[in-house]
Amino acid sequence: MPELPAALQQLIAELGKLPGVGRRSAERMAFALLASEPDDVRPLADAVTRLHVEVGLCETCGYYTDRGVCPICTDPSRDETVLCVVEMPVDVIAFERTGGFRARYHVLGGVLSPLKGISPDDLNVAGLRKRLQNASIAEVILATSPSVEGEATAHYLSQILARDGVRFTRIGRGVPMGGSLDLADSGTLRLALEGRRAID
Amino acid sequence: MPELPAALQQLIAELGKLPGVGRRSAERMAFALLASEPDDVRPLADAVTRLHVEVGLCETCGYYTDRGVCPICTDPSRDETVLCVVEMPVDVIAFERTGGFRARYHVLGGVLSPLKGISPDDLNVAGLRKRLQNASIAEVILATSPSVEGEATAHYLSQILARDGVRFTRIGRGVPMGGSLDLADSGTLRLALEGRRAID
Numbered sequence: 001m002p003e004l005p006a007a008l009q010q011l012i013a014e015l016g017k018l019p020g021v022g023r024r025s026a027e028r029m030a031f032a033l034l035a036s037e038p039d040d041v042r043p044l045a046d047a048v049t050r051l052h053v054e055v056g057l058c059e060t061c062g063y064y065t066d067r068g069v070c071p072i073c074t075d076p077s078r079d080e081t082v083l084c085v086v087e088m089p090v091d092v093i094a095f096e097r098t099g100g101f102r103a104r105y106h107v108l109g110g111v112l113s114p115l116k117g118i119s120p121d122d123l124n125v126a127g128l129r130k131r132l133q134n135a136s137i138a139e140v141i142l143a144t145s146p147s148v149e150g151e152a153t154a155h156y157l158s159q160i161l162a163r164d165g166v167r168f169t170r171i172g173r174g175v176p177m178g179g180s181l182d183l184a185d186s187g188t189l190r191l192a193l194e195g196r197r198a199i200d
Numbered sequence: 201m202p203e204l205p206a207a208l209q210q211l212i213a214e215l216g217k218l219p220g221v222g223r224r225s226a227e228r229m230a231f232a233l234l235a236s237e238p239d240d241v242r243p244l245a246d247a248v249t250r251l252h253v254e255v256g257l258c259e260t261c262g263y264y265t266d267r268g269v270c271p272i273c274t275d276p277s278r279d280e281t282v283l284c285v286v287e288m289p290v291d292v293i294a295f296e297r298t299g300g301f302r303a304r305y306h307v308l309g310g311v312l313s314p315l316k317g318i319s320p321d322d323l324n325v326a327g328l329r330k331r332l333q334n335a336s337i338a339e340v341i342l343a344t345s346p347s348v349e350g351e352a353t354a355h356y357l358s359q360i361l362a363r364d365g366v367r368f369t370r371i372g373r374g375v376p377m378g379g380s381l382d383l384a385d386s387g388t389l390r391l392a393l394e395g396r397r398a399i400d
Contacts, residue, residue, distance in 0.1 A: 003271060004264065004293075005254060005255045005264055005265055005266035006254070006266060007247060007250040007251050007253075007254040007255050007266065008251065008255055008264060010243065010246075010247040010250070011244075011247035011248060011250075011251055013247075014243050014244040014247050015244070017244075018229040018232060018233070019228050019229060019232045020225055020228060020229070021229070025220055027293075028219050028220060029218040029219060029220070029221070030251075031289075031290045031293075032218060032219045033218070033248065033251060034251055034252070034255060034264065034289075035288070035289075035290075038252040041248060041251065041252060042249075043210065043214050044211075044214040044215070044217075044248050045245045045248040045249045046210075047207060047210040047211035047213075047214050048211060048233065048241060048244050048245040048248065049242075049245045050207040050210070050211075051207050051208065051211055051230075051233060051234055051241065052234070052238040052241060053207075054205060054206070054207040055205045055207050055208055055234060064204065064205055064208060064234065065205055066205035066206060066207065071203060088235070089231075089234075089235075090231045090235075093204075093227075093231075
């Protein structure tokens with residue numbers, strides 16, 4: 001294959017870094033952009049450039065926002081008594097997609113990981129502690145991921161933040177909806193057994 | 201789902217216009233870009249911006265280049281007697297990927313389409329006519345796509361450009377490599393029968 005122009009090669013390389021985009025997909029995207037009118041391509045460059053300039057993290061919860069405090073934190077119709085603690089801003093979006101959940105969130109910014117040198121000081125634990133001083137919070141749902149580090153983080157937070165009148169809960173773990181039991185790993189099945197509930 | 205910041209929404213919309221990228225993939229890419237360091241994202245914006253500024257079409261053949269004449273046209277090791285006529289610049293890349301093909305190309309920029317109002321004047325036919333005045337060209341491979349419009353364009357070009365000493369050929373059409381006969385449409389099977397060849 002003849003050498004492609006440098007700008008095209010750079011674009012293919014950059015697009016190829018995006019999640020789920022392989023070399024061939026990146027080429028296809030780059031060729032489509034090149035075949036478009038320059039005016040149709042400019043908005044993409046603008047959006048990428050504006051992204052980090054305009055979008056930051058909510059001062060209260062750490063979710064994405066282009067204001068100081070995000071729309072979830074300022075929404076008066078949300079349940080103030082429940083706080084859902086997640087690892088990353090995208091986890092907020094995942095929970096919001098479920099539809100019926102109307103609590104507030106707190107984004108840690110990661111999980112504790114001694115191996116990667118991530119200590120409580122590297123996460124937004126101080127902000128969480130401060131929010132728990134708000135008397136209205138009655139339940140903290142620890143929705144970190146069901147990994148060793150996620151479990152350890154949830155356990156750690158439930159210990160150091162324990163206070164009267166606040167219940168710490170952990171999201172349910174077990175076989176996923178539509179999941180096949182013979183494909184589930186033994187760790188998941190063990191969690192599913194531990195998390196069994198009486199049939200109403 | 202809460203309203204996402206405007207810059208994030210715009211980025212998701214723009215990424216979603218790329219070929220093969222649906223809403224969820226576009227979101228995943230946008231969130232990945234947002235989670236990256238600004239310095240790691242800037243090269244993508246730069247590459248998109250530079251694309252149309254730096255990459256143009258080869259003056260001779262119409263393939264992508266950032267110089268006046270592309271590396272294929274200036275490559276002295278290429279076979280000057282064979283010219284492969286294609287619709288779009290990406291078709292050149294497809295043929296180059298086959299590896300062994302060392303001819304030169306001519307990019308029309310599309311196919312004749314009375315319905316879309318695309319006439320010979322809208323394609324690079326004048327440039328092709330001029331190149332055929334070069335005495336060294338002995339074969340013109342018409343490699344337009346195997347569609348009604350592609351066939352008509354190939355037929356038209358073979359008629360108006362006919363001249364002594366130049367052979368016009370059409371790329372082989374039939375069942376693709378690895379294709380299953382019972383899945384091939386009847387048009388393809390008809391072409392495969394018409395294009396049958398004696399076994400050596």
